Amino acid sequence: MSDTTAHSGLDGLDTPFLAVDLAVMDRNIERLAGRLRGTGIRLRPHAKSHKCIEIARRQIDSGAIGLTVATVGEAEVFAEAGFIDLFIAYPLWVTAQKARRLRQVASRAALRVAVDSAAGAQQLAEHLGDLPITVVIEVDSGHHRTGVAPDQAGPVAAAARSAGLNVVGIFTFPGHGYTPGHRAEVAAQESHALDTAAASLRAQGIDPSVRSGGSTPTVGAADDTVLTEVRPGVYPFNDAQQLELDVCTLDDIALSAVTTVVHARGRTAVVDAGSKILGADRPGWATGFGRVIDEPDARIVALSEHHATIEFPGAAPPPGTRLRVAPNHLCNAVNLVDSLVIDAADGVRHWAVAARGANT
Amino acid sequence: MSDTTAHSGLDGLDTPFLAVDLAVMDRNIERLAGRLRGTGIRLRPHAKSHKCIEIARRQIDSGAIGLTVATVGEAEVFAEAGFIDLFIAYPLWVTAQKARRLRQVASRAALRVAVDSAAGAQQLAEHLGDLPITVVIEVDSGHHRTGVAPDQAGPVAAAARSAGLNVVGIFTFPGHGYTPGHRAEVAAQESHALDTAAASLRAQGIDPSVRSGGSTPTVGAADDTVLTEVRPGVYPFNDAQQLELDVCTLDDIALSAVTTVVHARGRTAVVDAGSKILGADRPGWATGFGRVIDEPDARIVALSEHHATIEFPGAAPPPGTRLRVAPNHLCNAVNLVDSLVIDAADGVRHWAVAARGANT
Numbered sequence A, B: 001m002s003d004t005t006a007h008s009g010l011d012g013l014d015t016p017f018l019a020v021d022l023a024v025m026d027r028n029i030e031r032l033a034g035r036l037r038g039t040g041i042r043l044r045p046h047a048k049s050h051k052c053i054e055i056a057r058r059q060i061d062s063g064a065i066g067l068t069v070a071t072v073g074e075a076e077v078f079a080e081a082g083f084i085d086l087f088i089a090y091p092l093w094v095t096a097q098k099a100r101r102l103r104q105v106a107s108r109a110a111l112r113v114a115v116d117s118a119a120g121a122q123q124l125a126e127h128l129g130d131l132p133i134t135v136v137i138e139v140d141s142g143h144h145r146t147g148v149a150p151d152q153a154g155p156v157a158a159a160a161r162s163a164g165l166n167v168v169g170i171f172t173f174p175g176h177g178y179t180p181g182h183r184a185e186v187a188a189q190e191s192h193a194l195d196t197a198a199a200s201l202r203a204q205g206i207d208p209s210v211r212s213g214g215s216t217p218t219v220g221a222a223d224d225t226v227l228t229e230v231r232p233g234v235y236p237f238n239d240a241q242q243l244e245l246d247v248c249t250l251d252d253i254a255l256s257a258v259t260t261v262v263h264a265r266g267r268t269a270v271v272d273a274g275s276k277i278l279g280a281d282r283p284g285w286a287t288g289f290g291r292v293i294d295e296p297d298a299r300i301v302a303l304s305e306h307h308a309t310i311e312f313p314g315a316a317p318p319p320g321t322r323l324r325v326a327p328n329h330l331c332n333a334v335n336l337v338d339s340l341v342i343d344a345a346d347g348v349r350h351w352a353v354a355a356r357g358a359n360t
Helices: A022-037 A051-060 A072-080 A095-107 A120-129 A148-160 A181-202 A240-244 A330-334 B022-037 B053-059 B072-080 B094-106 B118-128 B149-161 B182-202 B239-242 B330-332
Strands: A017-021 A067-069 A083-088 A110-117 A133-140 A166-171 A210-213 A255-265 A268-271 A297-303 A306-310 A322-326 A339-344 A349-354 B016-022 B067-069 B085-088 B110-115 B134-138 B166-170 B210-211 B255-265 B270-271 B298-303 B307-311 B320-324 B341-342 B347-352
Touching: A017 A022, A022 A051, A022 A339, A051 A067, A051 A072, A067 A072, A067 B016, A072 A083, A072 A095, A083 A148, A095 A110, A095 A120, A095 B072, A110 A120, A120 A148, A133 A148, A133 A210, A148 A166, A148 A181, A181 A210, A210 B341, A255 A330, A339 B085, B016 B022, B022 B053, B022 B341, B053 B347, B067 B072, B072 B085, B094 B110, B094 B118, B094 B347, B110 B118, B118 B149, B134 B210, B149 B166, B166 B182, B182 B210, B255 B307, B255 B330
Parallel strands: A017 A339, A067 A083, A083 A110, A110 A133, A133 A166, A166 A210, B016 B341, B067 B085, B085 B110, B110 B134, B134 B166, B166 B210
Antiparallel strands: A017 A255, A255 A268, A255 A322, A268 A306, A297 A306, A339 A349, B016 B255, B255 B270, B255 B320, B270 B307, B298 B307, B341 B347
């Protein structure tokens, strides 16, 4: 809690900005890659979390087989940068315009796309049925967002096959694992759903060779008798949610907003990082709108666009103090900046958030 | 709730994107300007909401005396674009680097800055005491974020004057007006706080010629016997929060995310707009994560980065349907896109969100 809390190479930069401790990030990337090396599970990290070419390269260099993305726009950015194996894990509604863009991506990279309805499969086949893209069926393992019930995966897969698509398996996102104390239970539901869906595909004579799951909270409990692939996104950085879910420790958090105290009274301080750099995510179980890395017992009790109000266990630090704040949900925080400030042993550099704002 | 719900000129654009109905926006801008013309209250709109040169020009053309901004970065963008009267309504902690940037802004525009502590005033005076900038003291009218207690405004103003600064008045942000049913009460608190603070300045022999308040929810009840200026931000567009606070009607909402249904089951649909285009803001009193303009009785019950889960009163619209969603808090939504899609009588154009990401 002093002017020198943040790395000295960062001192010349105006706050707020997002800083990445490169040594911690590299350790996080290698730790998960190392854990998976001894299993049959392949790693296909979700690039929506970092949106950054340099970080995706490090993931591939550590053994990832390809990338996961959420949008056609993200696929365009990573295909353009030379990534040759991309999975758009989203049940796209393929219009003529999106089809033109997907065709371009498919000319550069092996492309896998998601389907969760017969209508979506038909739409995809009409526009892109001639391409050698592969299709996986999205399954709802309990998050209740998109995806079909596990026992309906076979019929949807059969409809996709009838439309002329090459169905290679199933995937799910166990997003309901973002609840304290439920990781093992949710990982078991994920395995069970994929197992049921795999049987449903086999009943239609379709081989579910891809059985993809995994999120940062559940990846540690992934069952390698069922899953062939995992798609965590947050693990290179970690954030306040992962800390409060007991997925990581404070030392594992590689990304923070570097902020300055602008107002202090008693035990309360206000810093210059708000929802326009931290994002406004706050699940009901979170202790606040992020966590102060330099004072873990502090609580961020209010957030507006350029203010975070922090209550400290003792006297608040005075105006001018720099503090590091871990966002609750880094995927939305990273998407708010043009570049990440990389704090490395050999100095400070900037990496572009190349797919920032690639929503379509 | 059909493919043609959105204006036909928008149909060729991939979803999601933020569209502005120009006729509604122009009506909103003129309505407030007209209401204030008959009073002694001047309009200094907050540009953080739209971050857009073209919209700021329309505000000035309708009679606004200048702009309010939240950051030095926003001031740089609007000064560069030729706006000559800027107020940074934020208690900046002025470092050497920020001072260099402020000096540049002050070379182009009349600059007013905020102070809410003697330490902040001292810091400002040390770096920029030689410039002809003006200073206003931030007062806490009940929002309890930054600002001093109203009766402490005088002593802080006196400290600023002693440091060599030109104190011209006081300002407050009545952010606690963002609660249903409290607008009139909060507007009264705002007036009372500014009145008390004005007396506190006068007791120090300082003329509080600027008494600035106002937010979109409270501006309609601004007391022109106390306030000389208001700084609403959201009013050109309006959003789901303003709708649910009864500040506007559905017809007054000029900005929406145009989205596509990608998944439907029973009364539930999922669209391709999530927190990466709507923002994740959700006050406790909101009915959901935004409002569906085409079906006001629908509720957005869950939000992730690229998914909004919507419950409809009847059968959900099928995949491929386009829907317009008003974000809860448009300031954060606008900051997520590079440009706004302007839907005008003579066609569709794009306006850059020129100050997007200008956080420092």
